Amino acid sequence: MQGSSKLVLAHFWAAFAALALAIPLGAWQMLVRSPLHRWVDPERYYIAVTAHGSTLAYVFPTLVAMGFGYAVCAVSLGRPMHGLRLAWASLWLVLAGAATALLTVAAGKATVLYTFYPPLLASAWYYLGILTAIGGSWIWVGLMVSHFRRWKRDHPGLPVPLAMFATTAAALLWAWTSLGVGSEIVFLILPNAFGWRDSIDPGLARVLFSWTLHGIVYFWLMPAYIAFYVLLPQAAGGRLYSDRMGRIAFLQLLVFSMPIGLHHLFTDPQVGAGFKFLHAVFTGMVAVPTLLTIFTICASLEIAGRLRGGRGLFGWVAALPWDRPLVLASGLSLLMLGLGGAGGLINMSYAMNATVHNTQFVTAHFHLIFGGAVVIMYFAIAYELWPRLTGRTLPPALMRLQLWTWFAGMLVVTLPWHVVGIMGQPRRMSFYDYSDPALAPQAIWVALSAIGGFVLVFSTLLLVGLLLASHARAASVQPPLLFSLSLDPPRRLPASLNGFGVWMLLVAALTVTNYGFPLAQALSVPRSGVAPSPAGPR
Amino acid sequence: MAEAGPQRLPSVTEGSERRWARAVAAIVALVVAVMIYSGLHWTAVAPSRVEAIDAGTLHLGGEFMEANLGTDVLPDRSVVVRVLAQQYTFVPRCIVVPTGTPVTFRVTSPDVVHGFLIAGTNVNSMVVPGYVAEVRTRFDAPGEHVMPCHEYCSVGHEGMWARVRVLDRADFDRLHANQARASCAG
Numbered sequence: 001m002q003g004s005s006k007l008v009l010a011h012f013w014a015a016f017a018a019l020a021l022a023i024p025l026g027a028w029q030m031l032v033r034s035p036l037h038r039w040v041d042p043e044r045y046y047i048a049v050t051a052h053g054s055t056l057a058y059v060f061p062t063l064v065a066m067g068f069g070y071a072v073c074a075v076s077l078g079r080p081m082h083g084l085r086l087a088w089a090s091l092w093l094v095l096a097g098a099a100t101a102l103l104t105v106a107a108g109k110a111t112v113l114y115t116f117y118p119p120l121l122a123s124a125w126y127y128l129g130i131l132t133a134i135g136g137s138w139i140w141v142g143l144m145v146s147h148f149r150r151w152k153r154d155h156p157g158l159p160v161p162l163a164m165f166a167t168t169a170a171a172l173l174w175a176w177t178s179l180g181v182g183s184e185i186v187f188l189i190l191p192n193a194f195g196w197r198d199s200i201d202p203g204l205a206r207v208l209f210s211w212t213l214h215g216i217v218y219f220w221l222m223p224a225y226i227a228f229y230v231l232l233p234q235a236a237g238g239r240l241y242s243d244r245m246g247r248i249a250f251l252q253l254l255v256f257s258m259p260i261g262l263h264h265l266f267t268d269p270q271v272g273a274g275f276k277f278l279h280a281v282f283t284g285m286v287a288v289p290t291l292l293t294i295f296t297i298c299a300s301l302e303i304a305g306r307l308r309g310g311r312g313l314f315g316w317v318a319a320l321p322w323d324r325p326l327v328l329a330s331g332l333s334l335l336m337l338g339l340g341g342a343g344g345l346i347n348m349s350y351a352m353n354a355t356v357h358n359t360q361f362v363t364a365h366f367h368l369i370f371g372g373a374v375v376i377m378y379f380a381i382a383y384e385l386w387p388r389l390t391g392r393t394l395p396p397a398l399m400r401l402q403l404w405t406w407f408a409g410m411l412v413v414t415l416p417w418h419v420v421g422i423m424g425q426p427r428r429m430s431f432y433d434y435s436d437p438a439l440a441p442q443a444i445w446v447a448l449s450a451i452g453g454f455v456l457v458f459s460t461l462l463l464v465g466l467l468l469a470s471h472a473r474a475a476s477v478q479p480p481l482l483f484s485l486s487l488d489p490p491r492r493l494p495a496s497l498n499g500f501g502v503w504m505l506l507v508a509a510l511t512v513t514n515y516g517f518p519l520a521q522a523l524s525v526p527r528s529g530v531a532p533s534p535a536g537p538r
Numbered sequence: 539m540a541e542a543g544p545q546r547l548p549s550v551t552e553g554s555e556r557r558w559a560r561a562v563a564a565i566v567a568l569v570v571a572v573m574i575y576s577g578l579h580w581t582a583v584a585p586s587r588v589e590a591i592d593a594g595t596l597h598l599g600g601e602f603m604e605a606n607l608g609t610d611v612l613p614d615r616s617v618v619v620r621v622l623a624q625q626y627t628f629v630p631r632c633i634v635v636p637t638g639t640p641v642t643f644r645v646t647s648p649d650v651v652h653g654f655l656i657a658g659t660n661v662n663s664m665v666v667p668g669y670v671a672e673v674r675t676r677f678d679a680p681g682e683h684v685m686p687c688h689e690y691c692s693v694g695h696e697g698m699w700a701r702v703r704v705l706d707r708a709d710f711d712r713l714h715a716n717q718a719r720a721s722c723a724g
Binding site for chain 1: 551554555558559561562565566569570572573576577585586587588589590591592593594625649650651653655657658660661662663664665666667668669670671672682683684686687688689690691692693694695696697
């Protein structure tokens with residue numbers, strides 16, 4: 001793939017190595033906090049939570065987005081890539097940053113969880129590691145933007161391929177949304193971690209973190225959506241229903257997924273009710289690109305199903321090639337997206353949120369959406385790319401088993417988890433006293449949920465085993481990767497659907513209107529500074 | 539329909555897309571409307587007073603010094619409960635409140651971020667040091683609720699549980715009439 005195969009492969013292997021480290025930690029946490037296990041040393045538990053969260057929030061999805069981004073860039077633009085050395089440097093920076101952060105966590109010097117809410121304070125090495133990993137991914141952002149611009153310069157007036165357009169939108173979203181956590185670390189946390197300052201405003205820090213906290217979720221989601229648009233219709237044997245609608249959806253994701261982060265702070269005392277409400281309304285807007293995507297994808301699949309002889313209102317669904325991993329994964333992903341989306345509506349509702357805020361309902365929600373709907377698409381993307389990257393095919397039955405076990409495991413983990421959340425179980429605790437009559441009814445659900453964790457460990461091992469075993473087989477010539485054709489490929493597009501200039505201005509303007517006042521207020525509140533509270537020795 | 543010529547493609551796709559766009563607009567409008575209605579109808583407004591307090595000195599005097607913590611019955615018979623959330627306990631750890639009475643929780647932290655929820659109710663708030671979280675509610679039935687800390691506050695978080703005991707208003711008045719601050723011990 002235009003000389004980028006090794007690069008893409010390295011990203012996917014690094015990502016799956018990170019996954020293989022983090023998933024067993026998650027399963028262990030589910031077991032030891034359940035009634036199936038006795039009390040464990042809480043410090044060990046929180047070290048495991050910090051490692052699990054930091055790996056799966058900052059490292060694993062970033063590596064998948066970067067690797068898939070390079071693949072999209074090579075295939076959709078169809079010409080040799082520039083800046084491959086920079087790309088490798090960026091990968092090494094992400095890995096070095098991740099290793100630094102995780103070793104600090106393992107040493108017990110950063111038991112702050114991946115959200116590291118100040119005034120809790122970890123060793124400076126943890127933050128420097130996270131910052132290095134984010135900085136490394138910024139090189140990828142630069143490379144994506146540079147490929148996008150050069151191709152446009154060389155093809156004046158032609159539409160940039162949808163796959164590259166969407167990938168560039170994802171890169172820009174990540175660059176903008178990572179500014180929040182970046183400035184929190186640089187301006188608030190590091191001066192305290194180095195011992196230069198002895199005061200931090202936890203309210204301001206939380207507002208800055210919320211700047212990142214929702215955009216990052218959509219950055220995780222982007223590779224899955226890109227696969228829905230550019231890989232799925234092709235794999236199902238059909239056409240993409242509308243190229244333009246895809247562009248509109250990705251532009252909306254870019255514009256609306258960041259200036260809504262205050263919905264994570266609905267119950268925070270340092271943000272006023274008015275801006276919380278404003279962010280709640282904008283959160284409603286971010287449902288639009290998802291609803292557009294579901295329509296376009298279902299319509300594309302219907303084309304495929306009818307081309308394959310499906311008849312009647314729903315006969316085309318049965319006619320789809322469900323034995324193909326990408327089609328199967330997309331179907332399972334959409335099911336989980338539907339369930340998780342329904343839970344998300346409760347979280348985003350200004351008033352209803354109070355019933356579930358910071359309970360296990362929230363943890364269950366994002367595991368179902370990210371761990372389920374999104375990560376299963378990461379697997380499908382890897383399965384689709386693998387023969388083109390390595391020249392080796394993978395056994396279809398085992399790929400399907402891996403996808404089904406991931407789906408089943410994720411449902412067994414998250415559905416009971418939602419239930420105990422509604423019962424009022426708080427999140428992030430290493431131990432619950434199920435002998436207390438108030439907690440006893442939760443015991444059976446938690447035990448059930450813990451079993452799902454081990455199904456996910458099995459699925460992860462199967463994934464890694466499948467991919468490892470492929471390297472031992474002989475390579476052969478594989479058909480090239482093709483992206484879906486749309487029903488009406490655009491010949492000319494308005495500048496607004498073929499570039500990001502005006503949309504980035506809108507992003508900046510919405511950031512000012514939606515975050516300007518809450519940030520200014522948090523900055524100007526007197527006496528709200530607090531002494532940092534070291535978690536473990538500095 | 540076999541005789542009809544092939545329809546022009548863009549008119550088919552644009553028509554269906556336009557219908558779906560209307561459906562999307564309706565769905566989003568409904569969600570926002572439900573949100574506004576539930577927020578106004580139950581006046582379920584999140585704790586949002588942006589009231590600052592000096593976390594380093596709050597124990598030395600004023601509203602959150604030790605003698606002031608707990609349940610305070612105001613002259614109009616409504617109740618204010620002042621609570622300190624700190625690593626790794628709530629002060630007081632057992633809170634007593636009457637039924638059928640407006641109850642205002644005022645909570646803050648002298649150290650790190652905490653949170654609290656009262657199981658089986660909609661009472662739920664972050665507790666951010668440097669700020670006072672204020673939540674208003676009313677308990678309809680007597681009973682006992684657990685009140686855990688719901689934000690990770692460092693190693694020891696799992697032990698941070700309090701209880702809320704809701705007494706029938708008459709029982710509450712009989713037991714706590716002569717106390718400056720009602721407590722479970724009384």
